[in-house]
Amino acid sequence: MNEEEIKLIASQLRKPKGEYAKKVGVTMNEGNLLMNKKTIALLDAQPNETILEIGMGNGLFVKDILSIDSTICYIGCDFSDVMVQESISNNQIYVANSQAQFIEANINKLPQKPSTVDKLFTVNTLYFWDDVSLGFSEIKRVLKDKGQLILSIRPKSVMDDFPITKYGFTTFSKLDAVEILTQNGFEINEIVEEEEEELDFFGGKLKNGFLVFKATKL
Ligand SMILES: C[S@@+](CC[C@H](N)C(=O)[O-])C[C@H]1O[C@@H](n2cnc3c(N)ncnc32)[C@H](O)[C@@H]1O
Numbered sequence: 001m002n003e004e005e006i007k008l009i010a011s012q013l014r015k016p017k018g019e020y021a022k023k024v025g026v027t028m029n030e031g032n033l034l035m036n037k038k039t040i041a042l043l044d045a046q047p048n049e050t051i052l053e054i055g056m057g058n059g060l061f062v063k064d065i066l067s068i069d070s071t072i073c074y075i076g077c078d079f080s081d082v083m084v085q086e087s088i089s090n091n092q093i094y095v096a097n098s099q100a101q102f103i104e105a106n107i108n109k110l111p112q113k114p115s116t117v118d119k120l121f122t123v124n125t126l127y128f129w130d131d132v133s134l135g136f137s138e139i140k141r142v143l144k145d146k147g148q149l150i151l152s153i154r155p156k157s158v159m160d161d162f163p164i165t166k167y168g169f170t171t172f173s174k175l176d177a178v179e180i181l182t183q184n185g186f187e188i189n190e191i192v193e194e195e196e197e198e199l200d201f202f203g204g205k206l207k208n209g210f211l212v213f214k215a216t217k218l
Pocket residue numbers: 013014015016028029032036054055056057058077078079080083105106107108122123124125128129130
């Protein structure tokens with residue numbers, strides 16, 4: 001794989017677009033399956049909760065939340081128009097009965113009214129936020145008092161071995177993430193750290209794993 005191809009993959013992971021976008025969505029489902037399942041387990045969605053996800057990709061895992069209880073309301077925001085369309089198409093039943101809604105939006109400017117969300121989660125997006133403080137202030141604005149944030153990332157020690165990360169990714173160690181959550185007004189309740197099987201990727205074996213932070217808005 002040459003540098004141009006690596007750069008293309010990096011930009012598609014940041015914001016899937018054009019002819020490759022649908023395929024990228026499916027590839028992310030496969031590569032990030034365990035991470036998404038673990039995140040949804042920690043989210044622990046309850047009846048009557050409003051849940052907001054930032055950067056849901058093609059929304060394949062939304063059914064794992066909405067099948068828990070018919071009173072759960074899910075909103076997905078992603079700044080890729082193709083991922084919004086794919087999410088709608090993958091969740092037609094839940095969109096039709098108004099349990100799910102998908103909106104094209106950037107973390108920098110969320111469309112939700114203040115204090116309307118019980119729990120917010122985001123998987124593999126922190127690397128791409130162009131203003132981390134603004135992102136957290138938007139999250140805090142839309143979360144209710146004592147609302148919960150579930151933030152899932154692959155740590156710097158994993159990401160920095162991927163050739164793609166030099167093109168537009170910011171990577172975070174466990175300590176970096178603890179610091180930014182704390183500095184941005186969240187109390188960390190739980191940290192899950194998991195190793196995954198090595199990845200056969202980019203012509204070699206790469207170590208793999210993820211971190212999930214469960215935190216409460218102070
Ligand atoms: C690497 S993909 C991860 C998708 C999915 N969460 C997963 O873990 O498989 C990143 C997703 O977040 C979206 N995204 C990245 N930065 C964003 C931002 N600033 N605001 C909203 N969505 C963003 C992208 O369009 C893309 O769909």
